[in-house]
Amino acid sequence: MKLPEIAVIDYGMGNLRSVAKALERAGAKAVVTSDARKVLASSGVVFPGVGAFGPAKKNIDKHGMAESIRGTVAAGKPFLGLCLGFQLLFERSCEDGTHGGFGVIPGEVNRFGYSGASRRLKVPHMGWNRVFLKNRDGSRMFKGIPDKTYFYFVHSYYGVPSDKSWVSGVTEYGKWFCSAVEKENVWACQFHPEKSSANGLKILKNFVNEVKKC
Amino acid sequence: MLALRIIPCLDVDKGRVVKGTKFLNLRDAGDPVAVAKRYNSEGADEVVFLDITASSSKRPIMLDVVKKTAEEVFIPLTVGGGLRTIDDIRQMLRAGADKVSLNTSAVLNPGLVRQAGKMFGSQCIVVAIDAKKDPRRYDWKVYTHGGRKETKLSAVEWAKKAERLGAGEILLTSMDADGTKNGYDTELTKAVSDAVKIPVIASGGAGRPEHFRDAYRAGASAVLAASLFHYKELAIENLKKYLKKTKVPVRI
Numbered sequence A: 001m002k003l004p005e006i007a008v009i010d011y012g013m014g015n016l017r018s019v020a021k022a023l024e025r026a027g028a029k030a031v032v033t034s035d036a037r038k039v040l041a042s043s044g045v046v047f048p049g050v051g052a053f054g055p056a057k058k059n060i061d062k063h064g065m066a067e068s069i070r071g072t073v074a075a076g077k078p079f080l081g082l083c084l085g086f087q088l089l090f091e092r093s094c095e096d097g098t099h100g101g102f103g104v105i106p107g108e109v110n111r112f113g114y115s116g117a118s119r120r121l122k123v124p125h126m127g128w129n130r131v132f133l134k135n136r137d138g139s140r141m142f143k144g145i146p147d148k149t150y151f152y153f154v155h156s157y158y159g160v161p162s163d164k165s166w167v168s169g170v171t172e173y174g175k176w177f178c179s180a181v182e183k184e185n186v187w188a189c190q191f192h193p194e195k196s197s198a199n200g201l202k203i204l205k206n207f208v209n210e211v212k213k214c
Numbered sequence B: 001m002l003a004l005r006i007i008p009c010l011d012v013d014k015g016r017v018v019k020g021t022k023f024l025n026l027r028d029a030g031d032p033v034a035v036a037k038r039y040n041s042e043g044a045d046e047v048v049f050l051d052i053t054a055s056s057s058k059r060p061i062m063l064d065v066v067k068k069t070a071e072e073v074f075i076p077l078t079v080g081g082g083l084r085t086i087d088d089i090r091q092m093l094r095a096g097a098d099k100v101s102l103n104t105s106a107v108l109n110p111g112l113v114r115q116a117g118k119m120f121g122s123q124c125i126v127v128a129i130d131a132k133k134d135p136r137r138y139d140w141k142v143y144t145h146g147g148r149k150e151t152k153l154s155a156v157e158w159a160k161k162a163e164r165l166g167a168g169e170i171l172l173t174s175m176d177a178d179g180t181k182n183g184y185d186t187e188l189t190k191a192v193s194d195a196v197k198i199p200v201i202a203s204g205g206a207g208r209p210e211h212f213r214d215a216y217r218a219g220a221s222a223v224l225a226a227s228l229f230h231y232k233e234l235a236i237e238n239l240k241k242y243l244k245k246t247k248v249p250v251r252i
Helices: A017-025 A036-041 A053-062 A066-074 A197-213 B032-042 B056-072 B086-095 B104-108 B110-120 B155-165 B186-195 B209-217 B236-245
Strands: A005-009 A029-033 A044-047 A079-082 A090-093 A105-111 A125-133 A149-155 A157-161 A167-173 A175-183 A186-189 B005-013 B016-021 B024-028 B047-051 B077-080 B099-102 B125-134 B139-144 B149-154 B169-174 B200-203 B222-225
Touching: A005 A017, A005 A036, A005 A197, A017 A029, A017 A197, A017 B056, A029 A036, A036 A066, A044 A066, A044 A197, A053 A066, A090 A157, A125 A175, A149 A197, A157 A175, B005 B032, B005 B200, B005 B236, B016 B032, B032 B047, B032 B056, B032 B236, B047 B056, B056 B077, B056 B086, B077 B125, B086 B099, B086 B110, B099 B110, B104 B110, B104 B139, B110 B125, B110 B155, B125 B155, B125 B186, B139 B155, B149 B155, B155 B169, B155 B186, B169 B186, B186 B200, B186 B209, B209 B222, B209 B236
Parallel strands: A005 A029, A005 A044, A044 A079, A079 A186, A090 A105, B005 B047, B005 B222, B047 B077, B077 B099, B099 B125, B125 B169, B169 B200, B200 B222
Antiparallel strands: A105 A157, A125 A149, A125 A167, A167 A175, A175 A186, B005 B016, B016 B024, B125 B139, B139 B149
């Protein structure tokens, strides 16, 4: 059987090798690309990224990627945002000034406040934390994954959806924040499934299965 | 709640895992890819590779090890040892390392930390500090070159500076405790952890499960050990069971 082809959007923000390798492990053919046409032609799209919001948005525009991202989402094709790729889906971020995002998810991105009162609340929020599922039975993204499973996070900012119907998972770090969203063809998470061992790979497998259905 | 990260460290020399007392009595202990895979299945939260190969002409061997590991192990991988330039760092990250650890090169060239943080993101820049108690006062001195060279820097002050420069994490090794198996230097861990907002990895001295708990209580976000895990004196699974019982959050 032909493997489903998934485009991994490369816009110069971080190493995408581990994302591609994890997708391959999950049963897909991963195409790391900065070519907007290739993104539009693929059966599914992964939008990864680490680094800062502003420069990322600039790079995406430079690569002419914005339309292919919006186009993929609008066409109903499976779309998975990871970490910064999740944050960029919001309307705006306050990281180093105010920057506009893609506005796929209504809401904004805020920074964790360092709480000196509790030495535990270091920024960045780095390490393994639990994801509490909002819709355990209905979630396709978290299918086969137990509630309160640990995933690997590295971030200083977090997205706040103003429409709560997007939220599929929440995590506690000083406060509760939205760690995963899922709405129709758009899935995204703040944590790194490609670095979250077996349960992370399961999310990617669930995504690959969505792509196969299309 | 964020879990305490348990991190096995592998010393790698010319592509093989070795373990000895610092740079002496190196014993061959296997293929790093296989060992990293084993740690992943045993529940390690991250893995650190420390490249102790003396000759930089052998660097491609390490890049190859990192590449192969990243294809098979899906937990975060930090690589340190001998990285001196932005290009060294870029190559390591491209090969599949999630973070790089800078030690001597950061002390000699603090601008490297700043530049690397800007270029690749603070989250992937770890500043490793080898510290030894200064008997003359209540302080710890920073040592470089694998602990062979004393500097004028105070460990606490250098950690604060590293944070300002853009490090995302501090890997803090107590040279006094290292190899003793009498426990982490919790005073040092606490002093540095209290001084910075970024996470601190405690390293050096782990011998028993309660040492990990003590490091956590002192403020460590993560704990590193090498030979203890390597020679199976303590299994990661059993360590995590113990920590859970003593109310330390761990990923099980």
